[in-house]
Amino acid sequence: MTEENKLPKKNPAESILPIEDFEPEADLPPEDIEPVQEVSAVELQRQKHRLFEEWSQLSGVVMPRDIDIDKLNDQD
Amino acid sequence: MLYENLTAGVDQAIKEIGFNVDQQQLEAISQEQDVIKKTELQKQFIDGILKQTRSMSEGGLFNRGKEDTWAFFPKQIMASRRLNCSGATLVIGRILEQAGFKTEHGFAAHHAVSVVELSDGKKYYVDSRRNRDNIVALGQEERSIGNLTYRELDHPRVAYRKIIAVPRQWAEVEVIMGNYNSMRNEVKKHQVGNAAHQEARRLIGEMDSGMSDVDFGLLWDKMFPEILKLHTENTDWSEEEKTVEAKHNFSDQVENAVSEQFADLTQDQRVVITNELTSNSQEILAFCQNLDYSAISDLQGKLSPDAYRVAVIIRDSLESIRGQSQASYEFALEELKAKISQ
DSSP states (O other): OOTGGGSOOOOGGGOSSOGGGGOOOOSOOGGGOOOOOOOOHHHHHHHHHHHHHHHHHHHSSOOOSSOOGGGSSTTO | OHHHHHHHHHHHHHHHHTOOOOHHHHHHHHHOOOHHHHHHHHHHHHHHHHHHHHTTSOOSTTOTTSOOTTTTSHHHHHHHOOOOHHHHHHHHHHHHHHTTOEEEEEEETTEEEEEEEOTTSOEEEEOTTOSSSOEEEOOSOOEEETTEEEEEOOOTTOOOOEEEEEOHHHHHHHHHHHHHHHHHHHHHHOSSOOHHHHHHHHHHHHHHHHHTTOOHHHHHHHHOHHHHHHHHHOHHHHHHHHHHHHHHHHHHHHHHHHHHHTTTOOHHHHHHHHHHHHHTHHHHHHHHHOOSHHHHHHHHHHSOHHHHHHHHHHHHHHHHHHHHOHHHHHHHHHHHHHHHTO
């Protein structure tokens, strides 16, 4: 065994390289952005309902049943 | 409403994973009267949280393939016990909020960070991905970018220059929807793909049985027009993204080359090579900057063939970056110096 290999083991996650900086961000990258779609108010409302119904698949917590669709998020 | 439910999920994840929130540290912060000391204690507390989130994140020269790319939503964070940068901001933001800090979500180019106000009155960039230079004061002035505002980040070893701070209440919903849409798009684009694409396909397969008619792209457009405009119309932001991409090219090239060439190594073998590289760091730095024969033969004599191959990858990647842009080369070299001086 070489002298270097007797050194205390360093966590590979703390490599000498700046690896931690370039994790590809999974946020919506520009190339994934499609042109804004024209959609009817009814369809948009239906989509919001569907989002609400399925949101618990992402959060892992059951959503309440007394839904006010216009308060889905603070922006909307 | 979505945010409240999301936060309940984040709380559950924090509890289930067992993050340690040091109450004694918090007590010491509350007792401290001196602003400078209080701010330092706050930084130490945040650093303790970052260490915990970082341990759940991908990182390290040989760790590509241990996928955390899609660990952005509470259900997946709990299932995988991993965090991508967006998932980390959910957890960090919530822990710090509960500890009494004023926190916001930070958009950085192709990255998610936290923005936290400390007792000195400054807002700080808090980055879950970095081992060091991960809590950095932002400029005092808020500047406009589209309909949003950003603060400047001026640090020689941090690639980002503009950090957009927004309320977590809506940003976190945006992040979940944007990430989910990206996950679907990646599956559409890549029939086989890499480990991240395969993991995306598995998750979509599990979840889309119920959500197949939810159009995340459409909802994202309509619910977050400011972010859409930022990505599609704002030239300042696209410049920021290009600059950050160029600065990260070096690391990207190194990681891709290393993970391709050393895919079959065991974890023990990886640790041995990492130790070898670390203990010869100054020689590697000289080797990377000095292409004459003596530097090559010096290093060849000191390293095992595998470690030497890694050093060559680092050197070649650095040279390739130098060919593209002197500024990116200098940034990459600074990063390398900072890492090997640890």
